[in-house]
């Protein structure tokens with residue numbers, strides 16, 4: 001017998017257990033308490049059993065070994081599980097004591113190292129059901145940061161990954177493991193530098209695969225556990241191949257846990273692929289309802305054109321509540337969010353959708369968590385797993401694509417023993433959904449709208465749009481986006497685009513005229529063709545009834561090709577995950593320019609790479625090429641079409657068929673290119689076109705370029721001289737610095753000139769003020785002089801007649817006098833100048849003064865010195 005236990009006489013100290021753990025990692029125990037938590041075969045002949053009332057380890061012969069089992073019925077608290085103190089402390093500090101049903105049934109199995117496929121209603125505590133085993137698994141192995149990646153947790157959306165990460169931080173805070181969140185939308189390089197030190201990695205699939213492909217030092221060879229949260233959603237979102245690729249990169253010997261509130265066939269397929277002898281735990285399988293018992297669920301049927309008014313009226317009557325409103329597309333959220341903000345219903349409104357930048361998404365998420373009363377307009381990115389506290393209402397403004405989506409959306413309320421209400425708005429044509437819900441054990445009841453409480457907001461919307469062109473465009477996009485989402489829905493029993501009241505819907509959005517929708521026009525034109533096709537081609541069976549055979553072929557080729565590009569390698573490019581993430585909501589390609597650039601970058605990368613897994617240029621180009629009949633307006637929508645179609649598998653292709661179709665090359669003529677501005681600009685740059693210049697000449701014959709405007713610079717255009725091709729960054733930098741200096745110098749000069757001008761003006765103003773003062777003083781003097789003659793004041797009649805006076809002068813002097821008088825008049829003669837004309841006749845001094853003083857001083861426009869000069873000159877010429 002070579003068991004170490006023999007030498008310890010059935011006793012085991014912590015040091016011994018450490019040695020044992022190192023020698024046999026299958027053996028699991030808590031080193032702190034020396035407590036064996038699960039039993040495995042230690043040596044062929046012995047197993048070790050720990051009795052909780054003693055610290056002895058007892059060897060039993062194999063013959064009497066029984067698998068370690070937990071009696072589930074005896075477990076009510078987390079502390080009933082053999083958990084480490086650190087985990088228990090973390091749970092207690094986060095106020096988790098009693099276990100929920102799914103936790104009760106799965107934690108024990110997972111602690112024994114079994115693969116588990118767990119399903120339970122929304123809000124039933126699945127997150128802890130896998131986080132507790134995650135912590136314990138690494139703890140028992142005494143995992144340290146130097147051991148690298150031990151656990152991978154994959155979530156379908158960034159928000160859910162973020163939330164899981166937060167719970168992990170909370171309950172695992174007493175452990176020493178490092179945990180990381182890798183969800184895209186952040187700097188890949190920054191992540192790559194840190195990823196190797198992470199023990200528990202919470203991530204979204206696309207970003208993870210990207211690191212697997214691109215981060216040289218990243219590996220998962222020692223991975224102990226893989227967790228797939230909301231596994232069905234991961235697959236729905238088109239991550240099946242990504243998942244396969246990830247799983248291929250993981251060691252075969254590992255434990256796998258897979259959780260979701262709903263189970264689909266694809267999850268079972270995934271389970272078959274990734275789980276080994278799994279334990280299926282479906283805690284609510286036999287429950288009467290598949291939704292929480294505390295959730296009250298109703299639906300109303302109303303016309304499409306009434307929906308906005310219904311929503312407004314609903315919000316007006318729930319101002320103190322916390323609600324989430326689900327829409328089918330991002331553009332609807334964008335438009336209605338803006339409109340509702342303007343309508344001011346009296347409650348704060350937030351919007352969450354995939355077109356927002358990651359930071360904004362996080363902000364909105366946190367803000368909504370914090371608020372007591374608010375309404376969140378969201379797409380289905382918020383439908384799964386998100387645990388907003390105390391949500392009172394979930395309103396499904398647009399019918400969900402299927403019963404599972406309904407369950408997840410509605411499950412954002414009534415979580416963990418809380419109450420909640422869900423309201424589904426259905427169009428008369430969507431009533432078939434009720435049956436599907438009932439089949440899925442969702443108890444929904446019809447309620448009616450109280451017409452008296454309905455507030456019509458259509459007129460207000462019309463006036464908003466009349467004033468705001470941008471809003472009008474958003475309304476148009478919202479319109480097209482909604483119609484398209486209905487058109488592309490898989491379930492034609494529920495979603496029938498031909499039954500939608502199109503013009504009325506446009507009016508209800510505030511639009512006077514319904515925007516043109518090409519696919520609808522086609523559909524209306526070709527109803528018979530479609531009928532023939534659907535009968536002839538039962539295998540393909542397009543869901544969109546308007547398509548002709550050619551169109552089907554064309555789109556199918558495009559679809560498969562795009563799928564294959566993404567699956568082969570396109571999806572491995574940076575940020576693709578974000579797009580796929582987003583595709584859930586049709587919105588899911590980013591409108592923002594940076595994402596446009598991101599896409600361009602991806603294409604450039606794909607171009608540059610020779611790796612077979614990456615798409616070649618033409619393939620990559622085709623990511624953006626969509627048959628035109630599927631386009632409504634802009635490039636963003638091309639992607640939206642693609643992603644939506646991918647999600648819904650419009651043609652109902654099975655995998656086999658897809659594969660054969662992938663080999664088919666779509667005929668070139670079948671794929672019409674939509675020329676984008678970016679593509680145009682690139683073409684122009686490639687061909688080295690020079691833009692037109694407008695050149696004029698100055699009078700001196702100097703050449704002046706008028707357009708494009710030239711920046712003045714002290715530096716000669718060095719780049720033009722530099723013919724080496726490409727951009728010399730260092731030189732460019734130098735040149736910019738030089739130009740910078742030059743600009744600063746110019747700026748300084750201008751400022752100086754301005755100051756000088758200001759100073760001169762001030763001086764001038766001072767002079768003026770002085771002059772006015774002097775004038776006032778002279779006037780005073782004059783009055784004083786006259787006051788000597790007459791105490792009662794100045795009597796002009798006492799003055800000698802100026803004409804008489806003038807006639808008494810000799811003719812020469814009269815001419816001169818006239819000259820002076822005229823000049824003075826013209827120049828706005830100043831009083832001070834009186835002294836200058838004293839010589840004209842001493843006896844006339846006061847009289848002249850009085851006469852001139854009555855003149856309005858004129859502004860000569862000359863300076864004082866110049867005025868004086870002029871007068872002197874005149875006097876000189878007179879003498």
Ligand SMILES: Nc1ncnc2c1ncn2[C@@H]1O[C@H](COP(=O)(O)OP(=O)(O)OP(=O)(O)O)[C@@H](O)[C@H]1O
Nearest residue numbers: 096098099100122123124125126127261385387416
């Ligand atoms: N044992 C527990 N004791 C108290 N609260 C718990 C317990 N387990 C979970 N909760 C709380 O219940 C809520 C729902 O938990 P969780 O998000 O894990 O549910 P879920 O089953 O994953 O839901 P979904 O299917 O919607 O993702 C959370 O607020 C969580 O804090």
